[in-house]
Amino acid sequence: xxxxxxxxxxxxxxxxxxxxxxxxxxxxxxxxxxxxxxxxxxxxxxxxxxxxxxxxxxxxxxxxxxxxxxxxxxxxxxxxxxxxxxxxxxxxxxxxxxxxxxxxxxxxxxxxxxxxxxxxxxxxxxxxxxxxxxxxxxxxxxxxxxxxxxxxxxxxxxxxxxxxxxxxxxxxxxxxxxxxxxxxxxxxxxxxxxxxxxxxxxxxxxxxxxxxxxxxxxxxxxxxxxxxxxxxxxxxxxxxxxxxxxxxxxxxxxxxxxxxxxxxxxxxxxxxxxxxxxxxxxxxxxxxxxxxxxxxxxxxxxxxxxxxxxxxxxxxxxxxxxxxxxxxxxxxxxxxxxxxxxxxxxxxxx
Amino acid sequence: xxxxxxxxxxxxxxxxxxxxxxxxxxxxxxxxxxxxxxxxxxxxxxxxxxxxxxxxxxxxxxxxxxxxxxxxxxxxxxxxxxxxxxxxxxxxxxxxxxxxxxxxxxxxxxxxxxxxxxxxxxxxxxxxxxxxxxxxxxxxxxxxxxxxxxxxxxxxxxxxxxx
Numbered sequence: 001x002x003x004x005x006x007x008x009x010x011x012x013x014x015x016x017x018x019x020x021x022x023x024x025x026x027x028x029x030x031x032x033x034x035x036x037x038x039x040x041x042x043x044x045x046x047x048x049x050x051x052x053x054x055x056x057x058x059x060x061x062x063x064x065x066x067x068x069x070x071x072x073x074x075x076x077x078x079x080x081x082x083x084x085x086x087x088x089x090x091x092x093x094x095x096x097x098x099x100x101x102x103x104x105x106x107x108x109x110x111x112x113x114x115x116x117x118x119x120x121x122x123x124x125x126x127x128x129x130x131x132x133x134x135x136x137x138x139x140x141x142x143x144x145x146x147x148x149x150x151x152x153x154x155x156x157x158x159x160x161x162x163x164x165x166x167x168x169x170x171x172x173x174x175x176x177x178x179x180x181x182x183x184x185x186x187x188x189x190x191x192x193x194x195x196x197x198x199x200x201x202x203x204x205x206x207x208x209x210x211x212x213x214x215x216x217x218x219x220x221x222x223x224x225x226x227x228x229x230x231x232x233x234x235x236x237x238x239x240x241x242x243x244x245x246x247x248x249x250x251x252x253x254x255x256x257x258x259x260x261x262x263x264x265x266x267x268x269x270x271x272x273x274x275x276x277x278x279x280x281x282x283x284x285x286x287x288x289x290x291x292x293x294x295x296x297x298x299x300x301x302x303x304x305x306x307x308x309x310x311x312x313x314x315x316x317x318x319x320x321x322x323x324x325x326x327x328x329x330x331x332x333x334x335x336x337x338x339x340x341x342x343x344x345x346x347x348x349x350x
Numbered sequence: 351x352x353x354x355x356x357x358x359x360x361x362x363x364x365x366x367x368x369x370x371x372x373x374x375x376x377x378x379x380x381x382x383x384x385x386x387x388x389x390x391x392x393x394x395x396x397x398x399x400x401x402x403x404x405x406x407x408x409x410x411x412x413x414x415x416x417x418x419x420x421x422x423x424x425x426x427x428x429x430x431x432x433x434x435x436x437x438x439x440x441x442x443x444x445x446x447x448x449x450x451x452x453x454x455x456x457x458x459x460x461x462x463x464x465x466x467x468x469x470x471x472x473x474x475x476x477x478x479x480x481x482x483x484x485x486x487x488x489x490x491x492x493x494x495x496x497x498x499x500x501x502x503x504x505x506x507x508x509x510x511x512x513x
Contacts, residue, residue, distance in 0.1 A: 271492065
């Protein structure tokens, strides 16, 4: 038995959002009677934490506590329009939409508070703790809740705002081929170490070390979840997962979780990473997308590490033990061929 | 074939319910008794999201006919959750961000409960082995193993920072 180790590297330049035929996400914000702000979106949280990120952005943009934000992503039939949570665009597009909507809603909130405080709206500032103060007169203030109550029951006003995060359609320049396909680009470099068992063909990923350049983080714990989960998923794609594995008969393909090949908790490598925050020009607070790119660069990094370990470039995924053993066999056969072919059958090789 | 009335003891309360022949315990717990933490997953015993405790042992409730659970003590996630606050394992999952979509979480927590009951101070490898029948698509498992390790420490009175 022989175990060989190798190191591989991959670098990725990953787009946030797509061009499409114009790419919008809308947001609506309105206040309840008690000064909570409902952010209505059709952008769906699949567990990546979009609702948390949107509540943080809305709270910051409205100047109210995050506990007073309710994010409603209930229904894509009746909600404002969103193209979808794909292309790592959720936080970027919906975040811009929420800031846009909050700007409008905050102006109304300040007008309502200004009337209650007998001050000019431009002289007011929210403290982020649920109160609105007159600048330079700390004792003159009103709670956001009282302002919302006044809007509903005394002033007869609706505190609300409409917003959109939008990328216009970008056509290809027929002369140069130039176009603007995405909203910003995030970057990463991933280095993996693997151990390949040349007897069984099994590949063990020992470490994943990565640097992600992803713009401003809205929530580091959510970013951590994406990177750790993505490293595991990248490893799963590189070595395990396929809905159509090679079998003599297609009927033998997996039909359930029990048959579908996935790495388990004991196969998780040691994962270390650094995040570089280099703000984008287009995202809310300089955000870029981290979603999909966490799962992609580990794949070529692992395949390159296998090449470093066994000297064979594998060009298919998943790199199952069978793929490794066949690659080693092919390599052995081609290296065993004698340099002069005239004594062999089919001696037309070079 | 007609249903049959069976007596089940769920989270300390004995209830009567009409069950169909071979109806899985999972279906009765979730659809008839309203224990919504018991997820409907693969219905083949392959994902672990319907894990509950039967007499303290973690089992995939989609593979156990409800009739076979008569006379046992069945515990779901609702049963370990205090009226006020969270159980130590639940707190550890929250503090270590051990979930994203949350679908596997109730099954993971029930598996962890059973592990810590029989082995209060498990090694990392023992934790990984215990949860190897529970599939998680989002987290990469590391945060879940961290959470169970931390729960074990806090239950043994060696909480890391008490925060």
